[in-house]
Amino acid sequence: MNRSWLLFCVLIGILSSCRTPFDPEVPDTELRILVVEGYLDTEGMKSELKLSRTVPLSSSASMLPEIGATVLLRSQNGQQFSLSEKGKGIYLFERNIDEKQTYTLEIVLKSGERYASEVLKPINTPEIIDGGFKRDQDGVEIFVSTQGNAEADDFLWTFEETWIYRPRIRTPYIYDSRLRDVRQRTEAEQNSLCFKTEPSPDIVIETSSRFQDQVVFEKTVTEIPEGDERIMERYSILISQKGIASKDVQFWEILRKNTEDIGSIFSPLPSLIGGNIKSLDNASSPVIGQVSLGVIRQKRIYVNRAEVSPWNYIDPQFNDCVIGEVAVLRAAYPETFGNGATVPARELMQGTTIIGYYPSSRRCTDCTLYASPIRPDFWEDN
Template sequence: MKLEQLEITFRHIALVAVTFLGFLACREPFDPEIPQTISSVLVVEGYLDTEGLESELKISRTVPLNSSTSSSLVVGARVTVFSENGTAYSLTEGEPGIYLFSQNIPENATYRILIELRGGERFESLPIRPIVTPDILDAGFVKDENRVEVYVNTKGNETADDFLWTFEETWIYRPRIRTAYIYDSTIRNVRNRTEAERISLCFKSEQNPGILLETSSRFQDQVVFRKTITEIPTGNERIQERYSILISQKAIDADAVKFWETLKRNTEDIGSIFSPLPSQITGNIRSLDNPATPVVGQISMGVIKQKRIYINLSDVSPWGYRDPQFNNCVIGEDLVLIPAYQAVFGSGGVLPGRELMEGTTIIGYFPVDRRCADCTLYASPIVPDFWEND
């Protein structure tokens, strides 16, 4: 969820250090060697839910500045949660580098997380005491002429004062031109698409990249009112038809707050040589075998509270969405007759867009480029399990 910030931070730190040293070197050729320990830092992040909601721990390593990727996922690790009474709970690896936890465990105990890498290296968290997160009192949205603001209201208490929010967005994605037809080479004719062949309704999903923090004791009665979760600019594709956001609220302790605040300042302070160094962005993970081994990350535990809301286009109209990648998308004017179906539609790059009828008989189809009519080129045709229609 936040590893992108961690990875960007370390690449930024190394780049700034190299740039600064380059200035000191004046005009002399400068070809610095960055120590491998700096370019390959273990990064661990996760919030493990203690009431059985599937949650995840992500483990990766930073990569050299000249790498084409921002991180290298760590696969094949063995991750175990140990209770203070010795009970062990194993995480299972789902996608590469993502370790899943779905156990209902007591919140009144203390835990530690042990990570054992394939090569034998061992890392352990400091003791963690889960926090029971208060409910999200309300989630909603407001619109002005420039944007839609999604917000939450919540209330802290004596054990849950600091909050971290994350969110996942999903929305309907449509192509510019919709067609219900497909050319079937087995019958050498055009027919109606089946439900499984549908290309006019797709879904896009994204996880948030930001760090959203708040301390409830800053407010009267610890009520956090209308905390902005995200803003959607007017005309953005996310509300071209129907949009959903799942907001996760997580109570965190003071040490976790310091970690995320430091990381947030660093990622927002691009360009400063006074940004925190790797040794200053540590977290609660340590190497068991060599204290000098660099490792960065924060693992928290507690009860995650969630709220999902939907926003329809009709709720925010006028919206004015228009996707520039569909510019010049029109249905062709040259009718494709039956003898030409194979030649025109056979490759799949051009689709039958709209029929032409004489009486009750279809005599041909007007063509449309696939890029204009097939949403599966840009999104998933699979309806999410949680999706609800109006």
């Protein structure tokens, strides 16, 4: 008995060590599939429809934008509302339309290919009851609460994050090649306060009828891990709450699974994800698309570092950032600071006179290398 068991274990070990990678061949038709995604607000809020093409996994780009398309929304009574092209495959919709009507989205690509959505019925999304954040041992959790109803039972949340980004070393000085001297930076030249903005990478959905009285209480929208860059000083998140039709939930569930489990042989191929967009020229032509209409409800939340302290933010790419120990004197300014890679960081004083500057690297002092120095219009200080 023991010998048989030993032989069985050896056989299993040999078989498991002989596995070879499975690299399925994907037809070219699966690599250039049209992707249509968007939620169009029906009460005049600017919203976006995105048209793009899928690319091979080996490509450095995640998507190829579909430009030059003609896109319009047609109501059941024949009214037409065109979407304007913003660029990079983004088409803008900013109309207050009759929410009692039903609509069809129509797309004509630059190539002449035609696509259309299924009949779309606007959904009056309930308000966000509450939103906020909680600090725990793992970081910060951002949440919202809402209540569904007979019309809006299923919800999709998307968000956009913005945060203050600072360089490791801040300096008010700049070398002016025209003056061949160092001077104070003007407000337009400041490079110590920047802002980063990123769209939501996650798909967050929920069905309110799973809960008592259809109250979705403190649904986690995103989590920020301990020490993350986003709360190095002040962080903002704009959460968009969207009611979706029950029949659309499966699309978002499949897409979420694919997003979280890329590369699994058990994940559906893109052509099997489907959606509510179809080709008018070739019924078998694959397209991934999900377009919805309704009222978008929004809430903006701010988080300050002081509210979640201690928050030990450390970016390892700046671990070698230091201010030089040997000051650069005036005669050496052009040679040292002229190419912009090395910058004046701290002054060397002789009495009340600056006679030189201790240097540092631009990559350690200039936040504009990593983010935008332009303050967002919506931004509020503490």
